[in-house]
Amino acid sequence: MPTVMSHAVAALALGPAFRRAGWRTRVWWAGALCAVLPDADVVGFYAGVPLGSVLGHRGLTHSLAFAAVLAAVLAPLLLPRGSSRAWLWLHLFLATASHGVLDAMTNGGIGVAFFAPFDAGRYYLPWRPIVVSPLGVRAFLSSWGVAVLASEALWVWLASALFASIAWWLTRAYAASKA
Numbered sequence: 001m002p003t004v005m006s007h008a009v010a011a012l013a014l015g016p017a018f019r020r021a022g023w024r025t026r027v028w029w030a031g032a033l034c035a036v037l038p039d040a041d042v043v044g045f046y047a048g049v050p051l052g053s054v055l056g057h058r059g060l061t062h063s064l065a066f067a068a069v070l071a072a073v074l075a076p077l078l079l080p081r082g083s084s085r086a087w088l089w090l091h092l093f094l095a096t097a098s099h100g101v102l103d104a105m106t107n108g109g110i111g112v113a114f115f116a117p118f119d120a121g122r123y124y125l126p127w128r129p130i131v132v133s134p135l136g137v138r139a140f141l142s143s144w145g146v147a148v149l150a151s152e153a154l155w156v157w158l159a160s161a162l163f164a165s166i167a168w169w170l171t172r173a174y175a176a177s178k179a
């Protein structure tokens with residue numbers, strides 16, 4: 001997995017493309033939380049869930065179905081009825097789904113069950129430039145950890161900053177053309 005911070009950064013980068021008048025800060029916090037939540041499945045390691053099962057790591061919580069349901073549960077809690085909930089749903093869905101996509105771009109670990117619970121297959125993206133993060137803190141405090149941070153700085157943080165800048169610029173240009 002990319003580290004927790006990098007998943008949150010990717011979700012926050014969606015902000016400039018999705019923001020709407022009246023959206024409060026808690027919407028962005030919720031998006032960041034959605035992007036981090038799928039890794040709650042690591043408790044399965046300690047609970048004896050077999051790796052590769054649908055409830056194992058990178059299983060159901062990393063699926064598109066989980067992203068859709070989580071977004072549907074959270075959207076009504078964050079915005080009142082009649083406001084742009086469908087747009088917020090899309091934002092939260094993409095924030096959650098971005099987690100699996102980034103995991104599928106790492107060079108190690110098990111594949112991502114994007115289509116669980118309908119398909120147990122595990123998938124990677126054809127392009128996997130992100131160095132997989134070790135699960136233990138001790139392993140992270142080594143040259144492996146440095147390699148992880150360097151690859152995430154480039155492929156997650158820099159890419160996110162670029163995406164957010166372009167989205168911000170485009171939405172401003174669009175608003176200016178309407179004014």
Ligand SMILES: [Zn+2]
Nearest residue numbers: 001038039103
């Ligand atoms: Zn993950």
